Structure formats: structure tokens, C-alpha cells
Amino acid sequence: MSGEYYSPEGEYLRRVLDRRHARREVAAAGWWSRRRALGRLRELEESDGLESVAQRWARELLRTEIANAWARTSRHSNEWHPRLLERLPGLAEEAAAEAVLQAGDDELLHPLLTAAAAEQIARENVDRVRRVVDDPTIYLLRTTTPDGDPMVVLQHAASGLRGRFAVDPVDGFGDVFSKPYDIPSINPDNPHDDGNRWELYAGLGIGRRLYLAAAEIRPHIRWRAGIQSPYAVPLRTRLHNADPYHWAGHCAWCSERRIIWREAGPAEFSEHPITPAPAAIAPRLIEVTTSSR
Incomplete structure (x- = not known):
């Protein structure tokens, strides 16, 4: 043959x-x-x-x-x-x-x-x-954006899913970029992972773990939504429903009350219905000092 x-x-x-x-x-x-x-x-x-x-x-x-x-x-x-x-x-x-x-x-x-x-x-x-x-390992890289703004990169070891979480120094809001194929791998055991397998593991709760880990690292940051993929929309909605002040997301309750998320203070969300996020696997964070490529 x-x-x-x-x-x-x-x-x-x-x-x-x-x-x-x-x-x-x-x-x-x-x-x-x-x-x-x-x-x-x-x-x-x-x-x-x-x-x-x-x-x-x-x-x-x-x-x-x-x-x-x-x-x-x-x-x-x-x-x-x-x-x-x-x-x-x-x-x-x-x-x-x-x-x-x-x-x-x-x-x-x-x-x-x-x-x-x-x-x-x-x-x-x-x-x-x-x-x-079920792999709890998440790699963490503390770095900056090309403009020098503070940023962390988080990558789930087994799936390769990853995201950049940057803070705008002007308005203090956080921005999330979560296209794995455009983020170099920080996994020291798989430095050449190109991120193109992301659809195999999207929509299974891994992204939520990355988002919540970033929020724990920067607990005072509010995270705006921006352009989202079909997988990210329900994730951001769930995050918003669990913590409406810190996470922007599509919300009928906020829309009905004409609440502008970025301008709203904590008091405006005091009566917001809260839907606790489902339990997530506790992450095992491993900090790395440089991107793998």
C-alpha cells in the first residue's frame, strides 16, 4: 500500500x-x-x-x-x-x-x-x-498590552482555550479577548499549540473558569462585553446574571430599566435578580514568566 x-x-x-x-x-x-x-x-x-x-x-x-x-x-x-x-x-x-x-x-x-x-x-x-x-490546571502570565496597559493571559492546559484580560488605564474597565488562535500559547508543555482546536471544547464551562480566575486576580475591575462569539454571548449573560455590576452582558431586566451598564453604580443593581453561577471546577493556577513563543 x-x-x-x-x-x-x-x-x-x-x-x-x-x-x-x-x-x-x-x-x-x-x-x-x-x-x-x-x-x-x-x-x-x-x-x-x-x-x-x-x-x-x-x-x-x-x-x-x-x-x-x-x-x-x-x-x-x-x-x-x-x-x-x-x-x-x-x-x-x-x-x-x-x-x-x-x-x-x-x-x-x-x-x-x-x-x-x-x-x-x-x-x-x-x-x-x-x-x-475536568483538568483544573490553568497557566497564568502577567504581562502588558503593546501600549503598556496591564494584562493577564490565562490558558487552560488540557484544552488550550485561553484569553487575554486587559485593563484600560484611562477608564479602568477590563476588556476580554478570547480568540485562542490569535493568542500565543503560554503552556510550557505545549508551546506550539496554535489554538485551532478551540471549537472542540467551547461551551463546556472552561471559558467561565478563565473569566472568573481573571476576576479574582483583579477583583475591583468591571468587565465590559464588546463583540462576542455565539459561545461567549450566553457566558457573558450568565456572568452578568450572577454579578451584574462587574460583568456586562445582554440583560432584559437592565434594558427595561434603561440602565447603561458602564455608567451605572452598584446601587442601580441592588434589585437586579441574581442567578448564582453553577459550581465550577476550582482552578489550579500555575504562573509562568514568559509566553512560550
Whole structure:
């Protein structure tokens, strides 16, 4: 086999076509060459690993379809959020049915595309992501912005999610920049992490840990919202609902009372409904002295 890369689907289809070609050669062979053609077919069946590749492709089909089924019911939720498990076995049955349709009349794949297999894949992926999320280690770098304003960088070790938390010396407000792919890694064990895996772990509470850790480092700072991603909007809303004075966020209660967050004092939030933030994993902060790159 060459070193050329094939996707799971490509690997499977290549082997299916090879076997189909070998069977056609057997069917077309004359009596004088039939034994040789049969030998080639048997050798192929014993060595091409089609059954193993079929299992890999079936798993990929089921993984994709259960992720799609979950996305249809929970927009902007993480692909493997633990809440997915609450929708089993229904999502698994939906995923298996869709995967069977994708497979068409492929009799080798059909027995592998079961709801039980889809449910197992869902549980395996949720557990895999949960192990990353449960890591308490957060790296901390105290530094400054290019303009010399005080700033801290926080990075979750296992996921690579990170953010910059800067303080404007003029008005005293804090600004958050949380695009991991635009923030150099400060993880000394993974200095070349480019941050491009951020969607794998977004929406699972890691960002909230980073935000709250920054707030503990600078307890008197009020953090304005700015432009937010679809993942950051609900996070900022939850932070605001738990501590409306220190965190800006979309809020119907404030809008109805025409409260301008940046101009409001603590007294204006005295009657604001408070929704305590859910318990978060206590961070284990490790301070580093320089960015890794």
C-alpha cells in the first residue's frame, strides 16, 4: 500500500472496488485462468482488511450522524456536551437510521450501523471530552498590552482555550479577548499549540473558569462585553446574571430599566435578580514568566 492518505470512506470504497474488480476477473476468466483468478481473490479477501476498514467507516458515519442529530436539537451547544447523554437512546436511533440511508444498499455496512453502536460512540466521545474539561490546571502570565496597559493571559492546559484580560488605564474597565488562535500559547508543555482546536471544547464551562480566575486576580475591575462569539454571548449573560455590576452582558431586566451598564453604580443593581453561577471546577493556577513563543 502506498503512503497516500485516504479518508475512512475512501479507504473503504477503495477496498470494495478492489474486491469487486477481483470478482469480475473470476467471473470473466476462462477455465485455464479461473484458478489463478480465484487465488488472487482469496488472497485479497485474506489481506485487504476490508472488514476492519468497514468498521472504521461505520463508526465515522455514526459519529457524524449523532453529532448532526444533536446539533439539530441544541444549536450552539458543544458537539459532545454531557447533556447529549440525556437524549439517548433517541438520538442514537435517529443517527443509526440516517447512517443506514447514507450507506444505501451496502450489505456489509448495514449490520454495523446500529443504535447501540451509535450510543456507545456518543458515550465514548462525551467521556473523552469530559476528561479534558475536568483538568483544573490553568497557566497564568502577567504581562502588558503593546501600549503598556496591564494584562493577564490565562490558558487552560488540557484544552488550550485561553484569553487575554486587559485593563484600560484611562477608564479602568477590563476588556476580554478570547480568540485562542490569535493568542500565543503560554503552556510550557505545549508551546506550539496554535489554538485551532478551540471549537472542540467551547461551551463546556472552561471559558467561565478563565473569566472568573481573571476576576479574582483583579477583583475591583468591571468587565465590559464588546463583540462576542455565539459561545461567549450566553457566558457573558450568565456572568452578568450572577454579578451584574462587574460583568456586562445582554440583560432584559437592565434594558427595561434603561440602565447603561458602564455608567451605572452598584446601587442601580441592588434589585437586579441574581442567578448564582453553577459550581465550577476550582482552578489550579500555575504562573509562568514568559509566553512560550
